Amino acid sequence: MGDSRNLLAEQRRALILDEVRRRGGVRVNELTRTLRVSDMTVRRDLDILARQGVVAKVHGGAVPVADASSHEPGFEAKSVLELSAKEDIARAAAEFVVAGSAIALSGGTTTYALAQHLVDVPDLTVVTNSVRVADVFHAARAAAGPLGGTRAGAATVVLTGGVRTPSDSLVGPVADQAIRSLHFDVLFLGVHGISVEAGLSTPNLAEAETNRHFVQAARRVVVVADHTKWGTVGLSSFAALDQVDTLVTDAGLSGPARDEIGERLGLVVAGEGPEG
Template sequence: MSDNQNLLAEQRRALILDEVRRRGGARVNELTRKLNVSDMTVRRDLDALARQGVIEKVHGGAVPVSDARTHEPGFEAKSALEPGAKEEIARAAAAMVAPGSAIALSGGTTTYAVAQRLLDVPDLTVVTNSVRVADVFHTAQGAGPGGAPQPGSATVVLTGGVRTPSDALVGPVADQAIGSLHFDVLFLGVHGVSVEAGLSTPNLAEAETNRRLIRSARRVVVVADHTKWGKVALSSFARLEEVDTLVTDAGVSEDVRAEMAEYVPGLVVAGGDEGGA
């Protein structure tokens, strides 16, 4: 991850904390390679995180002291994770969208990548609870001469709500807005995917908002890179059987592909072999 050498200290520490919690611990030499920073920088970051009480330093590295199921990284920290996989997934997901469709995009960095790939699809109506996703379309609409909206630009419906660390709007206001709408397809980002827990998120309010999105969609497409498989966050909001298509990347193992295929009718492996969509 050579781009991480320019990250702000706060962003870098968020990435370190996510790595420690996701893997149950991390060694200093692993973190220096992953972040492309010096041994001394990593040790200073670990000292800072230890003072915050979120990790415990051990010989050669660190282990978590809090429950990873409740940890929700910020948008910038998540953006730096698996960027190549997210781009492959976004291309495959965007290819599913027909001109003139009514679609929904949940919060998340993978759905943000999908939004960037949808700018050339004409006459879309986009419902989203993601501030970042709405900004993608808003910026593109003013990209013409004199800042005029482009022909065929999307109509964007941004729900209200309370903002999460990942820049999603959740809570009763968002839920009420979504509940009155209907869309052809939902592109849904997740924190974790597993057979036992289904789809899950560390944010309780976001779990309920995601349930509303699913209920309003004719077709549910989950976009999740290979690192999400087997992760379980605090709150489950859907069973795998409620998903119509799962778009992942070629980093997912053959065993996991076979397991997914038992529960999800359509499995698309972006950048690799594709199942039925």
């Protein structure tokens, strides 16, 4: 994991979580040596990760929590997962956006990362059901001030309204009605899981319905998902793979998975360019 003496606490916990997921478990004494921090610091980090629901503490260390198909982690818990992969994906996905277009961004931590790459694209109309995504554009406008020029007018943001989920997405009949009346050039869609059999899926039934409307309203569907989402199946499927135009993912995706996906839709591996 490298020299982590000067890492911020959030970055350190992200490294711990990556190590837990990669190895299937870690011991406290191993982490203290690798991260060069105290036993107390590691235990405190594990306590926080356990409260977020992403690890389970065991005697002397921690193991990953296996997500049930109906379990939906909160935004903060998901935001510490695969940080570098999400940033790579966001940078690659931003290349699909042209000035003056109408785009939609669903909820999720990867679309949130993408939003931060789009605040300077001029004349965008952004439809989203994500409170966090909307906040990115509103914060950019506020930071620019009354004379902010291009950034101040970069995007018109339409927030759908609806009932808020643990991942800070707005779902339900209000969101669905708003989306049904609109049309987007490109939809950027975050997902809980993606597989050949189940297609795109989520553990939240209401979010599945809202995502169905998003897919139906888009001329082009781009899924942004890191490699850990491949093979994961949530409680409710909302789109088949043949309804997706492109998957933007990271270099951690295995060769066999790339072959399976490449036979069905466009594949962009961040940092490697398009395949298929």
